[in-house]
Amino acid sequence: MAALSTPLSHNGFSRSFFSTRRSKIVYPFPHSLPRITCSATRDGAEPRENLSPCKHISTVACGLLAVWALTNTSPVIAANQRLPPLSTEPDRCERAFVGNTIGQANGVYDKPIDLRFCDYTNEKNQLKGKSLAAALMSDAKFDGADLSEVVMSKAYAVGASFKGVDFSNAVLDRVNFGKANLQGALFKNTVLSGSTFDDAQLEDAVFEDTIIGYIDLQKLCVNPTISPEGRAELGCR
Known part of the structure; x- marks a missing residue:
């Protein structure tokens, strides 16, 4: 099997990946470092x-x-840290429509994006392509929303609902999706590097041309809710 190294540049995110016909796998650093x-x-x-x-x-x-x-x-370590108190700003949910205008890859922000318990059900226009780096998204609802091309580096989405969400061409780097509902979510050409899906619901999720690390893939394939079609797209064994 031939391997082709191609640079990915999307929403400020740039790194090299090894490509396969189905899911694109990013191999970890060599053990001889x-x-x-x-x-x-x-x-x-x-x-x-x-x-x-x-x-x-x-x-x-x-x-x-x-x-x-x-x-x-890693998002696993972040999950063990105490979260800040829920923001009392009346327009905190509207912050998602503006996004984060500073950092992306490392989750740097000028002001915390606290989207906990916000409801974006069927939001089709205002979230696409936004940067939600380091956003707090636990227990929020995004069912049916268009989150294509978003950047969610180091976001905390434990217990959130993303049923039927379109994550096409998105960068989901080091996102904690623990116990999240991702039934029917579309991960088409989506970066899933370093993201965790512990106890997440992934029934009927579509993993078409996803970009994922080898170790991350092994962890994801353990999830029993992934359909046979999804496992085939990912290359799970």
């Missing part, structure tokens, strides 16, 4: 042990590595 260890703490406390490699790396370099580690926290 050099190991770099640095000691750091969040609250300023002294580390338990002083790791010698950091002595040979400048303070600036170690700081940059620490920032990279924090900004690339």
